[in-house]
Structures are given as C-alpha cells and as structure tokens.
Amino acid sequence: MNELELQALLPFMVLAASSLVVILLIAFRLSHTVIQISGFMMMCLTVICMWLVRDTLPREIPPLLVIDGFAAFTTGLIVFVVLAVGLFSYIYFEEREENPKEYYILLFLATLGAAVLTVSKHFISLFIGLEILSISLYGLIGYLRNRNNAVEAGLKYLMLAALTSAFLLFGMALVYLETGSMDFAVIGRHVQSSGFSVLMILGIGILLVAVGFKLAFVPFHLWAADVYQGAPPPVTAFIATASKIGVFSVLLRFGQSLGLQNEQLLQGIFSFIAIASMIVGNLLALRQQNIKRLLAYSSIAHFGYLLVAFLPGNDNGETAALFYLLSYSVTLLCAFGIITIMSGTKQDAESVSFYQGLFWKQPILAVVLSVAMLSLAGIPLTAGFPAKFMVLASGVEDSRWIPVLVLVATSVIGLYYYLRVIGILFEKPEEETAATKVLHPFFYYATYTSLTVLMLAICWLGLFPGNVIDGIRQLLQLE
Template identity: 65%
Template sequence: MNGLQFEALLPYTLLAAASLVVILLIAFRLSHTVIQITGFILMCAVMVALLQASALLPVAIYPIFQIDGFALLFTGLLVLCVMVVGLFSFIYFEEREENPKEYYILLFLGTLGAAVLSISSHFISLFIGLELLSVSLYALIAYLRNRNNAVEAGIKYLVLAAISSAFLLFGMAMIYMETGSMEFATIAKKLQTSNGHSILFITGTGMMVVAIGFKLALAPFHLWAADVYEGAPTPVTAFIATASKIGVFAVLLRFFQTIGLSNYPMVITVFLVLAVASMIIGNLLALRQQNLKRLLAYSSIAHFGYLLVAFLPGNAAGVQVAVFYLLSYSITLLIAFGVITLLSSREQDTGDLALFRGLFWKKPVTAAVLTLALLSLAGIPLTGGFLAKFFVLATGAQQQLWFPVTVLVITSVIGLYYYLRVISTLFGEAVPTPVKKTLHPFFYLTTYTSLIVMVVLLCWLGTFPNDVIEYINRQLLIR
C-alpha cells in the first residue's frame, strides 16, 4: 500500500481504531461520560479525515476497495448518523443504570462494517463488511437482555441475517462459477464478452437480491422487521433504520451500476416487483399499528420501496436522487427516534401511541419536533421528505416508469392517514406520565440541540436544496 492509498483509507482506519480506543478506556475503568465524549471526538476526527481524503479521490485499493466520491458521500452520511445515535445513547442507557461501555465498541464496529460496504468493489470485502455489521447488530439488539423482549428480537434478527448470508454466499458462488471473478469490474467485463443471460448468472443475481431484500427489509422479506425495531433499544433501532441500511444500499447501488444490471430486463422486473410490493405492504401494515416503533418499521419498508423507484433507471440522476432521499429520510428518522428516546422511561420505551396522547400540552417543543418529522415522512411541502419524494417521482416519470410512479402516489396518500393519526394523538387529552430520573442538564441540552439542528436542516433541505444537490453531483463525478 502506498502513501496515497493509506491517506485515502485513513477515515476507515480511524473507525477501526475507535473500537480499540474504547476497549482501552474500559480497561482503565473510565466512566460512561468519558467514553461517550471520546467516541464523539473520534467520530469528528473521522469526518475531518473524510474531508481531507476528498482531495485525493478517486483511489483504488486493488482489488477489494474503491474509494471515490460515491464512497465519501455514503460514509459521511453513516458517520453523521452514528454521531447522533451516540448522543441519544448516553441519555438512554444512563437512565437505565446499565453498564453501556461495551455498547460503544459494538456501535463503532457496526459502523465500520457499514462503511466497508460503501467502498466495496469485491465480493470478499462485501461479505466481510456485511458480516461485521450483522454480528455487531446481534449484540446491540439484545443488549438490554432483561427488557423490551430484547433477546427475542436479537434471535429473530440472527435468524434473518443467517438466511440472508446463506443466499448471499450461494449467489456469489454461482456468479463466480459463471465469470471466474469476484471483482465487480472484472465481472462486468466478462459479461460484456458473453450474453450475460446464463442460468448461473441470473440465478446467482437473484439470490443476492433476496439477501439484500432481507437486509433492507423489503417486502416480502420483511419478516420480524417490526419485532426487531420494537425489541431493540431505541438508539439501536435508529442505527438499524439509518446507518445499517445506508451501508447495504450503497453496496447494492455500486454493484448495480458497475455490473450494468439495468441492461437486464429480468433484473429490472424483479426490482420493480419488490418496489411495488414494499410500497403496498409497508403502508397497509402500518395502518393499524398502535406502537410508534412498529409503525416506523413498516413505514421504512414503504420508504425503501419509494427509493427503489429512483434506483430502477440505473443512471446518474437516479443515484443523485437516491443519495438526497437517504439524507432526508435519515434525518427524519433520527428526529423521530430521538423524541422516543427522550420520552422513554427507565422501565420501558415510549412506543405505544397512548403514551403520546396530549404530548403537545405537556411538552410543546418536543411535540412540534415529532410533528415535523412525521410531516416529512408523509411528504408534506417545506420539508426534506417532500422534495425527496418529488425527485423520486420526477426520476420515475422521466424514465416512463408509470406503474411504480402511480403506486407511489396512491400509497403515499395511504401513508398520510397513519402519520396524521399519530399527529392528532399528540393534541389529544393529556395522560399522566412516569417521573424520569434526572441527569445532568448538559446532556439533555446537547440532545435537544441536536434535534433542533436536525429540524432546521430538514426544513432547509425542503426549501433550499440546491447547495446539497450540487455537492452531491460534484462528489458523484469523482469516479
């Protein structure tokens, strides 16, 4: 490895070092507060390293990694999500008087796995990144093993991840048998010299799509997704809904574009079916949910169905829209799960909608923040969610994908109902809530500040998106 490659890989080296630093801090018996602050500083260092690495791109570390503007965008989004999740984690675990020090080791390892996915250009690095992410999530989901059905949720995720890995490995093996390579670019070249329609390649690609479907909780591979969301600690649920899915979607997007899967009508048909099924099933299942975490789980199924509509064309415009959509969606979900974290008591997470009744009369600012997040998920104007959904519609219409675009419009109207139902609950008659343990005001202040900053950013994305879109375009040109 030369000096240029080392500098380009520095952000990922720092991510790996973050877990080692936390292990040393635990060995010296330092407090949760010290570990939390150190972790936040390390994530800031990773962001600085990413900015410095942007001047060196693109850099290939043959044959397993491709560090370019695409990777920079997704890794930066991952790290931002983890910084926010880390802030939520301190309040969440301090109120439960748990010993959450090892939690940060797992969190940073999971982040490293997702980041490795974003730079993967080879089946080996793809599998290593996916397994590092998955193994970390097993423990994170079941971390509060005596509460919130956490062990059940962890086992269910373990089963889903095992099935996903089995399909993924079998699919990779079949593609390797056909092309004789596991590197994305080499596979693409091999397919150019053949017809690319062999049974081995099509079947292998189909199995990989099934594996990705499990990881993204696309219908009909969404089994137990809501149970995992509900049983996991709320900050972990936020990590699953944002960072883990961003990493998986990044490698799917790179593989799709490098191989040129948009040239295969059968593959496009499969993704079209997945998109339509996810939009319909996700919204219908969310209609009768009485738990906000479960509602957001089914909502995420629908939103990734929307995202696949931008993914289908396989062109640069689709990638740009996908990145913008993920940015808006991640900010929105972090706001929603941040509110749930702040309202959760020591005994249980505030998930049931009945516990949100009358929140506006008790905590008007918190209720307003949650309302804005729900409006963004519904795609109401002046929020980032509205423009993200509009760009997806425009991309689909330009490619004349009229059927999924029509389904998107209809299911968005269905989604509007259950989002407004939650909002109406916030303005209902107030119910008594348990008294919470009081922590140092500084940590509540930082958490509330992060929520307000994200709300402002969400509104900015919904009104002045040009700067963000131009930055995304500049980074995507670095290939």
C-alpha cells in the same frame, strides 16, 4: 499499498481504532461519560480525516475497495448518523440497569461494517463488511438482556442474518462460477461481452434475497417490526439509517457496475419488489398502535420508494437515491430521538397513546416529532417533499409508470397514519407523562439542541434542496 492509498484509508482506520480506544478506556475503568465523550471525539476525527483526504479522491485500493465521491457521501452520512445515535445512547443507557460501556464497542464496529460496505467493489469486502455489521447488531439489539422483547428480537435477527449469509455466499459462488471473478468491474465487463446467462441471473437473484433481508424488502420483511420494537431506540435508529445506508450503497454500486437494470427479467423482479414493498409497508402501518412498529413498516415502504430511483440505473436516479437517504436519515433521527428522550427507565415510549397531548406538556418535542412525521409523509416545506419528488422525476424520466403510480397512490395511504400521530400530539392529555430523569443536564440539553437542529435541517432541506443536490452531483463526478 502506496502513500496515497494509505491516506485515502485514513478515515476507516480511525473508525477501526475507535473501538480499540473504547476497549482501553473500559480496561482503565473510566466512566460512561468519558467513554461517550471519547467516542464523540473519534467520530469527529473521522469527519476531519474525510475532509483532509477529499483531494485524493477517487482512489482505488485494489483489489477490494474504491474510495470515491459516492463513498465519501455515504460514509459521511453514516458517521453523521452515529454522532446523533451516540448522543441519544448516552441519555438512554445512563439510566438503565445494564453497563453501557461495551455498547459503544459494538456501535463503532457496526459503523465500521456499514462504512466498509460503502467502499466495497468486490464480493470479499462486501461479505466482510456485512458480517462485521451483522455480528455487531446481534449484541446491540439484545443489549438489554433482562427484557424479553430484546432477547427475542436479537435471536430473530441472528437466525435471519445467518440465513442471509448463506444466501449471499451461494449467490456469490454462482456468479464466480460463471465469470471467474468477484470484482464488480470485471463481472460488469463479462456481462457486457456475454450478456446475462441463466446461471448469472440465478446467482444475482440469490444475492438479491440476501440484500432484501437486510433492507427488509417484501417478501423478506417479516423480521423488521419485531426487531424495531425489541431493540433499544438508539439501536433501532442505527438499524433504520446507518445499517441500511451501507447495504443500499453497495446495491447501488453493484447495480451500476453490472447494469442490472438493462436485463428485462431482473428489471421486472426489482419492479415487483418495489411495488410490493410500497403497498405492503403502507398497509401494515395503517393499524399500528406501537410507534416503533409503525416506523418499521413505514421503512419498508420508503425503501420501496428508493427502489424506484434505483430502477433507471442512471446518474439522476443515483442522485435522487442519495438525497432521499439523506432526508430519510435526518427525519428518522428526529423521530427516534423523541422516542429515546421520552422513554422511562423501565419501559420505552412505544405506544402511540403515550404521546397523547404531548404538545401541551413538552411543545418543543411535539413540534419536532410533528415535523418528522410531515417529512416522512412527503409534505411540502419538509425534506421529504423534494426527496420524493426527485424519486418520482427519475422514475418518470425512465418511463417506469407502474412503480411511479403505485408510489403516488401509496403515499396518499401513508398520509393517514402519519397525520394520525400528529393529531394525537395535539389532543387533550388524559394523564401525566412520566418525567424524564435528568442525570447529566449537559447531555440532556445537548440532546434537545440536537433534535432542534435536526428539525431545522429537515426544513432547510425542504426549502433549499438545490445546494445539497448540486453538492451530491459534484461528488458523484469523482467516480
């Protein structure tokens, strides 16, 4: 490994070191506040390192990794998400019965796993990144072990993740048996010269099962609602954003390397999964009275929308997918930030009825949550509108008419349950909401400020998406 390759790896080395720093801080018995601030500084240092290495991109680190503009964007988005999740985690766990210090070790390890997925170009690095991510999530989901829902959610995710690993390894074995390589580029060249054999399609299909579990595509979605409900809100936010960004990034890279969209059978499979996810996700969300379960089923639909951008397999589809991931992540951080700040010491603010009349009690939080719901619904002047429009445009450009029509129809269905939540916020309150305990005013008000900034970012992305889209296209040219 030469100096330039080592320099390109610097942000990932800082991510790996962040968990070691937390371990040392715990060993010296430092406080939760010190650990929180140190973790925040490590994430900021990661961002600085990414900025410093930008001129060295793209950089291939054989045989496992490639750090290019695509990886820089997705890794940066993951780190941004973790900065917000870390802030939410402080005000949530500071008031809980569990010692929150070890939580940050798991959070930073999961971040490292998701980041490794974004730079993977080989089955080995894909498996390593996915396992680091999954094993960390077992502990994060069940961290509040005194709650039955948390333990149940952790066990469900553990069993399904083990099943996912088995499918992943078997699919890799079949592809390796056919091509003699586990490098995406080599496999792609084999496909170009020999086409998709039966064994290759079978191996990719089994790999798709593993990816489908991680992204909660239909029919691999049964774990999503229970895990979203049982996990602490900051962890749910991480699963819904950073975790899925990492997995979807490696799916995009793998699809582009092999040209999966050019095989008619695989194209049909992806189209079916996209259509089923959009329909089932929206229909299951219609009757939900638990906001975390509502967002879980909503996420199934949104990743169905993302598959519409994946189907063309071209630069426009890739740009649309990345912008959608950005808009979706910022929006969900707003929603789960509100859930976090509204949760009490004994119970999370899960029930939709808990938010009745919130505008008359805490208008800032109500406005932030309203904007987040409008963005998820794809209403103009919010980030969700240009994101969904770009996905639609990429599908229309490639003549994917059935998925596009289903996307439009299911988006109309989604309006009902998003607007229902907004309506509840502005109803007359029936009872007083429990006041949030303020132990450290600086972090409490920092959370209010961050939620306001995220809301403004949603509006800015909705009003002026052009600069961000141009930036994404420039980064994609560094491949």
